[in-house]
Amino acid sequence: xxxxxxEEHEGFRKQVQAFLKEHKATAPTMKAVNGTSxxxxxxxxxWQKILIENGYTARTIPKEYGGYGGEADLIKGLIIQEEFIxxxxxxxxxxxGISMLVPTLLELGTEEQKQKWVGxxxxxxxxxxxxxxxxxxxxxxxxxxTKAVVEGDQFVINGQKIxxxxxxxxxxxxxxxxxxxxxxxxxGISYLLMPMTTPGIEVRxxxxxxxxxxxxxxxxxxxxxxxDQIVDQRGKGWMVANATLKHERGMIGNPAQTxxxxxxxxxxxxxxxxxxxxxxxMPVYRDRLMRLQGRLLGLKLHSLRLLSDDLNGKAPDHGxxxxxxxxxxxxxxxxxxxxxVMGELGTLYNGDAYQSELDxxxxxxxxxxxxxxxxxxxxxxxxxxxxxxxxxxxxxxxxDNKGWAMM
Amino acid sequence: xxxxLSDEQGxxxxxxxxxxxxxxPLDSIREFAADxxxxxxxxxxxxxxxxxxxxxxxxxxxxxxxxxxxxxxIMEAIGRTVAPVPYISTAVLAPIALLGSGSDAQQQDWLNKxxxxxxxxxxxxxxxxxxxxxxxxxxxGSKLSGKALFVIDGLKAxxxxxxxxxxxxxxxxxxxxxxxRNRLNVSDKTRGMAEVLLDQADxxxxxxxGSAAQTISKMIDAGRIGLAAESFGAAEILLYRARDYALERxxxxxxxxxxxxxxxxCAEMISDLEPCRSLIWYAAYAYDELPEEASLMACHAxxxxxxxxxxxxxxxTEIHGGMGFTDLMGLHYWLKRIELNRQLLGGPExxxxxxxxxxxxxx
Ligand SMILES: Cc1cc2nc3c(=O)[nH]c(=O)nc-3n(C[C@H](O)[C@H](O)[C@H](O)COP(=O)(O)OP(=O)(O)OC[C@H]3O[C@@H](n4cnc5c(N)ncnc54)[C@H](O)[C@@H]3O)c2cc1C
Numbered sequence: 001x002x003x004x005x006x007e008e009h010e011g012f013r014k015q016v017q018a019f020l021k022e023h024k025a026t027a028p029t030m031k032a033v034n035g036t037s038x039x040x041x042x043x044x045x046x047w048q049k050i051l052i053e054n055g056y057t058a059r060t061i062p063k064e065y066g067g068y069g070g071e072a073d074l075i076k077g078l079i080i081q082e083e084f085i086x087x088x089x090x091x092x093x094x095x096x097g098i099s100m101l102v103p104t105l106l107e108l109g110t111e112e113q114k115q116k117w118v119g120x121x122x123x124x125x126x127x128x129x130x131x132x133x134x135x136x137x138x139x140x141x142x143x144x145x146t147k148a149v150v151e152g153d154q155f156v157i158n159g160q161k162i163x164x165x166x167x168x169x170x171x172x173x174x175x176x177x178x179x180x181x182x183x184x185x186x187x188g189i190s191y192l193l194m195p196m197t198t199p200g201i202e203v204r205x206x207x208x209x210x211x212x213x214x215x216x217x218x219x220x221x222x223x224x225x226x227x228d229q230i231v232d233q234r235g236k237g238w239m240v241a242n243a244t245l246k247h248e249r250g251m252i253g254n255p256a257q258t259x260x261x262x263x264x265x266x267x268x269x270x271x272x273x274x275x276x277x278x279x280x281x282m283p284v285y286r287d288r289l290m291r292l293q294g295r296l297l298g299l300k301l302h303s304l305r306l307l308s309d310d311l312n313g314k315a316p317d318h319g320x321x322x323x324x325x326x327x328x329x330x331x332x333x334x335x336x337x338x339x340x341v342m343g344e345l346g347t348l349y350n351g352d353a354y355q356s357e358l359d360x361x362x363x364x365x366x367x368x369x370x371x372x373x374x375x376x377x378x379x380x381x382x383x384x385x386x387x388x389x390x391x392x393x394x395x396x397x398x399x400d401n402k403g404w405a406m407m
Numbered sequence: 408x409x410x411x412l413s414d415e416q417g418x419x420x421x422x423x424x425x426x427x428x429x430x431x432p433l434d435s436i437r438e439f440a441a442d443x444x445x446x447x448x449x450x451x452x453x454x455x456x457x458x459x460x461x462x463x464x465x466x467x468x469x470x471x472x473x474x475x476x477x478x479x480x481i482m483e484a485i486g487r488t489v490a491p492v493p494y495i496s497t498a499v500l501a502p503i504a505l506l507g508s509g510s511d512a513q514q515q516d517w518l519n520k521x522x523x524x525x526x527x528x529x530x531x532x533x534x535x536x537x538x539x540x541x542x543x544x545x546x547x548g549s550k551l552s553g554k555a556l557f558v559i560d561g562l563k564a565x566x567x568x569x570x571x572x573x574x575x576x577x578x579x580x581x582x583x584x585x586x587x588r589n590r591l592n593v594s595d596k597t598r599g600m601a602e603v604l605l606d607q608a609d610x611x612x613x614x615x616x617g618s619a620a621q622t623i624s625k626m627i628d629a630g631r632i633g634l635a636a637e638s639f640g641a642a643e644i645l646l647y648r649a650r651d652y653a654l655e656r657x658x659x660x661x662x663x664x665x666x667x668x669x670x671x672x673c674a675e676m677i678s679d680l681e682p683c684r685s686l687i688w689y690a691a692y693a694y695d696e697l698p699e700e701a702s703l704m705a706c707h708a709x710x711x712x713x714x715x716x717x718x719x720x721x722x723x724t725e726i727h728g729g730m731g732f733t734d735l736m737g738l739h740y741w742l743k744r745i746e747l748n749r750q751l752l753g754g755p756e757x758x759x760x761x762x763x764x765x766x767x768x769x770x
Binding site: 001002003004005006009075266270280281283286287289290291293294295297298299301302304305307308309311312318319322325326378380381382384385386388389390391392394395 | 408409410411412413416476650653654661662664665667669670671673674675677678679681682683684685686688689691692696704707710711714756759760762763768769770
């Protein structure tokens with residue numbers, strides 16, 4: 001066990017600190033970029049450009065595709081995270097294009113696709129949405145029915161997607177469609193790149209429990225795109241999608257974010273009072289706070305251990321699933337405590353005059369997204385028990401005409 | 408950077424685990440528990456021969472000067488096997504007391520003996536972590552009177568180190584005139600917990616009266632980390648025994664491990680346990696390298712691991728059905744070790760309150 005960084009890395013940390021000192025005044029905050037639900041503003045794009053030039057985002061993406069072209073160095077990545085969070089400066093754009101599509105294209109895309117999409121995507125010029133889920137295909141994603149048939153040199157797509165985040169302002173969609181209807185479920189799917197301006201796409205916003213419309217229904221009627229707009233082969237879409245999902249899970253569980261939430265909670269508890277007594281001075285609430293802090297520290301250190309295991313080439317993949325699964329509930333509980341210490345005040349949201357600085361109610365409502373999106377907690381538990389503990393896969397059952405399993 | 412065992416630490420872990428596992432088949436554990444005195448001499452001797460008692464002791468006193476991290480690796484292995492050995496008291500808490508507050512002569516004498524395996528210590532810190540009922544010690548000159556409860560590994564020890572209040576440490580010969588010790592019938596029969604009655608017993612101060620607050624606080628930190636590591640080891644065994652049983656036991660023509668409720672219990676166990684391992688390792692590392700973080704990390708490592716340990720013990724027992732409730736399966740030895748450790752040196756609520764206090768959150 002040795003958590004000291006090398007001299008080179010400590011030098012790198014100084015470099016990052018100097019950069020942050022120079023740019024702090026003009027840089028957007030963490031929240032200003034991550035918290036948006038619209039296409040990136042010119043400000044954000046300007047900041048993104050500076051970050052790429054200095055290797056603070058898109059660090060390992062090759063120069064020829066518009067990245068910084070740095071060697072893979074997890075410790076440097078960690079240092080960047082730590083220092084930017086400490087300074088509350090944005091580490092740049094995230095979103096499904098950057099976090100999911102780009103790594104997938106780099107792994108499986110053609111040279112032409114990489115040339116065309118990676119650069120504009122990381123610069124925030126092209127925004128992507130993820131067209132996976134359908135009304136009948138959620139957890140059981142591979143049962144998706146939206147189909148694409150080849151006519152001449154085009155795919156013609158018909159069907160419906162749902163829960164498509166950001167579709168209302170996206171330029172492109174990476175979409176899963178059934179191209180081989182006769183092949184077994186997992187082998188009949190293809191992964192296509194679909195411009196959102198193509199005729200036949202109708203996007204209808206769905207209002208969520210937070211009151212915002214962050215995701216959409218997407219209806220597809222005779223949508224035509226070129227047959228070359230496919231990643232990897234026909235019928236290989238499930239494999240391509242799994243490469244993408246791997247990146248999504250990493251994106252959803254970030255203990256550094258939870259830590260920022262917990263720090264905000266601590267601040268709240270020092271300020272809010274009931275009968276003139278501060279929340280932090282009430283042992284019952286204080287104990288809940290400490291419980292959450294203990295769990296957070298566990299997860300944060302667990303992530304650090306995973307990173308170290310990665311460096312040594314021995315990270316088990318259920319390690320990351322644990323982070324996703326646990327941090328979703330932890331976030332939920334952190335926000336819950338924020339509401340509880342405020343009592344009735346905690347139910348106020350969307351800019352009520354009595355509301356505290358942060359919108360705890362809205363953050364709380366939003367935290368369900370982490371529990372359900374990107375694979376529900378129950379599905380995570382299935383996978384953790386199967387991959388992490390070698391337990392049996394879910395059985396496939398045959399149903400009778402009432403929908404009951406046949407024995 | 409390496410968040411994990413170094414090659415040497417890996418070898419240490421293999422050696423200690425290998426030895427302890429060989430020595431602790433269930434039948435043997437049952438025999439040790441029947442004694443209930445918390446000492447199995449052959450196992451203790453084996454650990455001494457492996458150099459386990461000297462890991463945090465400087466080389467000049469015959470130790471290997473490794474550190475708390477290495478001791479934690481050993482305590483995890485002890486928890487995995489519920490081995491009845493006075494390790495935490497003799498090899499961790501006593502050396503910290505002596506190194507922190509002992510005179511040159513005391514260090515010379517006792518640390519060498521600990522390294523060589525020539526002495527066993529019992530340690531009582533409840534005066535600093537929470538006094539129950541009519542316990543209480545009074546020191547007049549070098550005469551000690553009163554009652555100490557829950558002296559860890561105190562039953563078979565040669566020497567006892569006791570906190571008097573939260574700032575004074577004394578050492579008393581277990582066979583001194585005026586000292587009687589009795590077995591406390593705790594449910595965990597693999598650890599010898601003692602009631603110690605003192606009537607004008609001769610004792611030796613470790614450091615001047617009133618000068619040992621910092622040393623006691625370090626002992627508490629190390630003790631919390633060590634107990635957490637033991638409980639973690641015990642809980643991990645319970646998880647994998649439950650998993651194995653779930654794959655083996657059939658009901659409704661299928662392994663019970665194919666039922667989702669059982670899979671999910673197992674997923675919850677591993678998801679909650681793995682972060683504990685990281686937390687404990689980090690706390691031990693902080694004890695060695697980042698002293699300003701050590702107390703807080705020790706509190707959280709203990710509180711969190713004990714909450715998780717309890718959940719794991721419950722789930723693993725449940726997964727075994729009726730078998731889980733029997734002595735036949737023997738799961739209860741691990742459960743009881745976790746339950747005892749939970750209460751020692753401050754239960755979860757107390758350690759969380761200590762964590763809050765360390766951060767200035769308690770007015
Ligand atoms: C905020 C948010 C954003 C999203 N963004 C996108 C997006 O951009 N693009 C996209 O394609 N999708 C998106 N999704 C969809 C998301 O991936 C699905 O909601 C999720 O996979 C669950 O599918 P479902 O909603 O159909 O629920 P269902 O699959 O119907 O699940 C309902 C319940 O049944 C349980 N369940 C189902 N199967 C099993 C099983 N085998 N074992 C145990 N329990 C089971 C689930 O755990 C859940 O509790 C988003 C979802 C949310 C909440």
